[in-house]
Amino acid sequence: MTSFPPALMLKGNYALSAKGRLFRTLLTSFQYIISFALLVCSTFIWQQNQYMKIQDTGFARDEIVIAGLPHKGQELSQFTTFKHELEKFxxxxxxxxxxxxxxxxxVYSMTGSKYEGEEFYHYEIRVSPDFGEVMGFKLLEGRFFLASDTISSNKYTYCLGTKRIKDEQHIPTDTPFRGNHSKxxxxxxxxxxxxxTSSRVNAFAYSPFLFTVESQLTKLPYxxxxxxxxxxxxxxxxxIHETAEKIFPGYPVEVNFFNTYYQQLYEKETNQQYMVTLFSLLAIIISLVGVFGLTIFETAYRRKEIGIRKVYGAKTSDILWNFNRTYLRIITICSIIASPFAWFFMDKWLQNFIIRINLSPWVFLIAFAIIIILTLTIVTIQNYRAATSNPTENLKIE
Structure with a gap:
């Protein structure tokens, strides 16, 4: 402030001076850059979250309910009775x-197995014999478990493998291989x-599953x-609640849909989405407030120009376009500057996921259109009065 001419400061027209207008324009441009980048990022985060939540899990998950049953001190007959009682409905x-x-x-229980001298790691989940049919898995080769697979054997533990194990390890069905136990x-x-599991990239993500049959249902509490x-x-x-209360009296049973737990896997990403979206809205509001203030000073600075243009036959639409094209140019330049930064940060963020969306240019165009529409609406409303006023009044202003 001390570097400006004294006459300009005493006259009190710094805001309407060329330097004052440039300073306001730079501040507004910076706000536009932040707003555009946050709007693009929040859109991509929302798309990624939706993509992960609706991805194909390999089975019809919408109709699966999980009941956490008490297992300590319970009898095998109680688990069998619970199953039979439910099947009556x-x-x-x-x-x-x-x-x-x-x-x-x-993260689940991970173990190592060996086939033909090559060791590989996988999740090992113990299940009841009818697990595959109940979950609705797609059988590619061989068969699902049979009740006879639960008969005690000193030789084998019967397993159901996933396609990834088949493709990577090439273990034929009906062929034994060494597990992490004596059998x-x-x-x-x-x-x-x-x-x-979620789609995040980590040491355990997307490891193949190997389901082993378990005869003791009391060891399977879900x-x-x-x-x-x-x-x-x-x-x-x-x-479900009434049957559980009858079979396991005195023990509370937690019942939830599979999708409820699956959605919770992405709670961190959902919170990020809400946070970035909130900051995007705040940044856009602040930018529009800046545009509103800048428009007021711009109108005051150019009222004589408006009057002269009106005298020489300029239409209201021509005057409004003269104001709007300035902001159109500013927004275009700011969007071009902000786009590489938004693309870079979102590309780095998406690398945290194994399954991810592609960065689409349509998101940038939509964000640009939203900011353009909001800005030009405010500029048009604010300048309409000056564009339609009597030109003689504008020319009288000193």
Whole structure:
């Protein structure tokens, strides 16, 4: 402020001077750059979140309900009775038991196996014999488990492998290989790849699954219950709670849909989406406030020019376009500057995921259009009065 001419400062027209207008324009341009980048980033984060949540998990997950059952001190007959009681209701298609809560974590019990001298790692999940049918897995080769697979054997642990194990390890069905225990693993069939983890890149993400049959249901505390399509969901949930209370009296049973747990895997990304979206809205609002203030000073600075143009026959639309094209040029330049930064940061962020969207240029064009429409609307409304006023009044202003 001390570097400006004294006469200009005393006259009080710094805001309307060329330097004052340039300074305001630079501040508004900086706000535009931030607003554009945040708007683009929030859109890509939203797209990635939606893409991850609706990705194909390899089975019909919408009708799967998970019931956490008490297992310590319980009898095998209670688990069998719980399954049979549920199957009496028309709303249910089947019930299977699992050793862990699949779909609720990125990390499961990982173990190593060896085939033809080559060691490989995989998740090992213990399940009841009817797990494959209840979950609706796509069988690629061989068969699902049979009840006879649970018969105690000193030789094999029967397994159901995923396509990734088949493609990478090339283990034929009905061929034993060494597992992490005294018994050899014996794959009875292969299913299509299934997803029970998030898409994040980490040391455990997307490791192949190997499901092993377990005869002792008391070691499988999670019941995976499939509800028939078109059934009354509240009635089905009520039946589950009532049956659990009857079979396991005094023990609270937690019942939730598989999708509820699966959506929670992306809670971090959802919070990021909300945060970036909020900052985008705030930045856009601040930018529009800056445009509003800049427009006021610009109008005051150019009122004589408006009057002269009106005298020489300029139309209201011509005057409005004369103002709008200035901001159109500013927004275009700011968007071009902000685009490489937004592209770079989103590309780095998307590298955190194995399954990810492509960066589409349409998002940048839509963000540009949104900011253009909002800005030009404010500029047009603000300048309309000056563009339609009597030119003699504008020419009288000193």
């Amino acid at each position: 028309p709303e249910f298609k089947g019930t299977a038991y699992v050793s862990t809560k699949l779909g609720a974590s990125d 050899s693993n014996y794959i009875v069939g292969y299913i299509d790849d299934v997803i029970f 019941a995976y219950i499939r509800i028939k399509a078109g059934s009354d969901v509240p009635t089905a949930l009520r039946h």
